[in-house]
Amino acid sequence: MQVLSQHEGATAGTIANVEDIMQAVADHKGCGTTGGSGKASCGSAAGQGDLPTEIWEKVKNHPCYSEEAHHHYARMHVAVAPACNIQCNYCNRKYDCANESRPGVVSEKLTPEQAAKKVLAVASTIPQMTVLGVAGPGDPLANPEKTFKTFELIARTAPDIKLCLSTNGLALPDHVDTIAGFNVDHVTITINMVDPEIGAKIYPWVFWKHKRYTGVEAAKLLTDRQLQGLEMLTERGILCKVNSVMIPGINDKHLVEVNKAVKSRGAFLHNIMPLISAPEHGTVFGLTGQRGPTAQELKALQDSCEGEMNMMRHCRQCRADAVGLLGEDRSAEFTTDKIMAMEVNYDLDSRKAYQAKVEVERVAKVAAKQEELETLAGEMSDIKLLVSVATKGSGLINEHFGHAKEFQVYELSTAGAKFVGHRRVDLYCQGGFGDEESLETVIRAINDCHAVFVAKIGGCPKADLLAAGIEPVDQFAHEFIEKSAIAWFKAYLDKVNSGEIEHVERGDAEIRQGALISAA
Numbered sequence: 377m378q379v380l381s382q383h384e385g386a387t388a389g390t391i392a393n394v395e396d397i398m399q400a401v402a403d404h405k406g407c408g409t410t411g412g413s414g415k416a417s418c419g420s421a422a423g424q425g426d427l428p429t430e431i432w433e434k435v436k437n438h439p440c441y442s443e444e445a446h447h448h449y450a451r452m453h454v455a456v457a458p459a460c461n462i463q464c465n466y467c468n469r470k471y472d473c474a475n476e477s478r479p480g481v482v483s484e485k486l487t488p489e490q491a492a493k494k495v496l497a498v499a500s501t502i503p504q505m506t507v508l509g510v511a512g513p514g515d516p517l518a519n520p521e522k523t524f525k526t527f528e529l530i531a532r533t534a535p536d537i538k539l540c541l542s543t544n545g546l547a548l549p550d551h552v553d554t555i556a557g558f559n560v561d562h563v564t565i566t567i568n569m570v571d572p573e574i575g576a577k578i579y580p581w582v583f584w585k586h587k588r589y590t591g592v593e594a595a596k597l598l599t600d601r602q603l604q605g606l607e608m609l610t611e612r613g614i615l616c617k618v619n620s621v622m623i624p625g626i627n628d629k630h631l632v633e634v635n636k637a638v639k640s641r642g643a644f645l646h647n648i649m650p651l652i653s654a655p656e657h658g659t660v661f662g663l664t665g666q667r668g669p670t671a672q673e674l675k676a677l678q679d680s681c682e683g684e685m686n687m688m689r690h691c692r693q694c695r696a697d698a699v700g701l702l703g704e705d706r707s708a709e710f711t712t713d714k715i716m717a718m719e720v721n722y723d724l725d726s727r728k729a730y731q732a733k734v735e736v737e738r739v740a741k742v743a744a745k746q747e748e749l750e751t752l753a754g755e756m757s758d759i760k761l762l763v764s765v766a767t768k769g770s771g772l773i774n775e776h777f778g779h780a781k782e783f784q785v786y787e788l789s790t791a792g793a794k795f796v797g798h799r800r801v802d803l804y805c806q807g808g809f810g811d812e813e814s815l816e817t818v819i820r821a822i823n824d825c826h827a828v829f830v831a832k833i834g835g836c837p838k839a840d841l842l843a844a845g846i847e848p849v850d851q852f853a854h855e856f857i858e859k860s861a862i863a864w865f866k867a868y869l870d871k872v873n874s875g876e877i878e879h880v881e882r883g884d885a886e887i888r889q890g891a892l893i894s895a896a
């Protein structure tokens with residue numbers, strides 16, 4: 377058994393893997409731009425762009441299908457689907473479905489009736505909650521009665537909420553008509569391979585029509601059913617997102633082929649997520665020491681697949697009972713006991729009024745970014761760099777360094793500021809004091825960034841960040857992220873051009889594994 381520590385995992389093979397991925401991309405060129413109906417130019421970008429209006433209407437307030445929306449709109453999951461029909465080597469059945477969740481997190485299971493009450497309770501409390509997803513804790517389509525009963529109740533009582541579903545795809549072809557009948561506009565299928573030989577390394581078995589299949593036969597059945605289900609959904613105009621778990625050494629290079637296969641079948645968005653794997657999760661991969669990718673490896677693969685198809689980079693691998701903006705988790709406010717005791721006042725008009733205010737804020741944010749972008753016109757630099765941002769949402773730099781549970785990462789270039797991911801971290805500020813050990817993990821998590829933008833930061837972490845070569849920036853507190861990042865980048869370029877500073881490349885960063893277990 378080979379067990380890699382996180383640090384060993386981050387260094388061993390990093391460069392070789394990034395190069396391999398880039399080579400796979402080079403080999404792939406020529407077919408990567410021929411995808412048919414999968415072309416979707418801005419489903420994860422800032423505005424409608426050239427998206428048809430009917431598609432834009434479906435994605436604009438969905439926090440997973442629109443990167444820009446995820447700063448403003450929330451989703452919730454209800455854990456009504458406990459059973460599963462396959463086994464993934466990154467899953468421990470004690471916990472939630474790792475295809476749409478983090479290993480090691482357990483959700484409170486609900487009946488469809490409890491779920492419907494919970495949705496109304498959350499919708500009344502969080503007016504920006506626009507999407508209800510069923511994503512586990514097992515597979516929603518291995519529990520079709522519970523899943524569809526939940527949809528039926530919610531469609532009747534809260535018709536303004538979009539319904540969303542995430543599945544491993546094995547049972548999907550049998551349920552496409554029912555899904556379409558409930559007006560479910562968004563379906564996620566987790567597709568980790570299109571080659572059964574690779575699939576056999578990820579899935580020990582699948583259970584279909586009262587029979588258990590193993591090895592390559594199981595993987596072949598799964599991939600055939602997944603791709604068939606994807607085609608059936610896109611033929612009916614249902615937006616499909618494909619989730620893929622990046623497993624270094626097993627399917628990392630192969631995911632370029634997966635991207636091509638799902639794009640050609642009309643998938644709208646591809647979400648390549650890092651494998652989260654630690655021995656304490658009790659999964660096969662955790663116990664065999666299978667490592668997850670580094671931040672640089674993940675980004676290289678996502679960049680390589682970004683052609684005519686959108687890549688999702690803001691997935692938080694949420695739990696099956698997650699509530700709130702992506703990146704925050706308010707599920708503890710809505711436990712079954714609390715919901716049952718709550719007086720629910722579901723008021724559609726006040727929800728709409730709140731969302732209208734959000735739209736005004738969104739428009740102001742995009743306008744500020746556009747205005748700042750003009751200051752970069754005429755800049756000829758090739759420099760591209762990453763910065764991280766502490767935010768509580770709304771697209772603002774509005775979080776204290778010590779209170780941040782995650783940092784959002786933007787890539788800056790003369791083309792502007794582009795969201796490229798996030799890094800979950802341990803809280804630095806514990807009970808009013810800075811925790812040195814946590815600070816080290818924060819620095820490792822954002823080690824590839826040139827600067828970190830915060831609303832406020834204390835003297836000690838400031839000094840440590842500077843010593844690590846990361847500039848703490850607090851001069852843009854409570855301002856819009858992209859506008860501020862572009863302004864900072866312009867000043868950075870001016871300093872480089874005048875010779876005041878020299879531009880240096882940063883190293884790789886670590887994707888946290890352990891911090892995900894207890895995060896709530």
Ligand code: CLF
Nearest residue numbers: 440451509540542691692693694
């Ligand atoms: Fe939930 Fe998934 Fe619908 Fe979103 S989550 S069922 S599409 S409403 Fe979103 Fe969470 Fe990532 Fe899923 S951030 S794990 S992609």
Ligand code: SF4
Nearest residue numbers: 460464467473474475
């Ligand atoms: Fe676990 Fe989800 Fe895979 Fe089922 S589909 S084994 S619940 S990760």
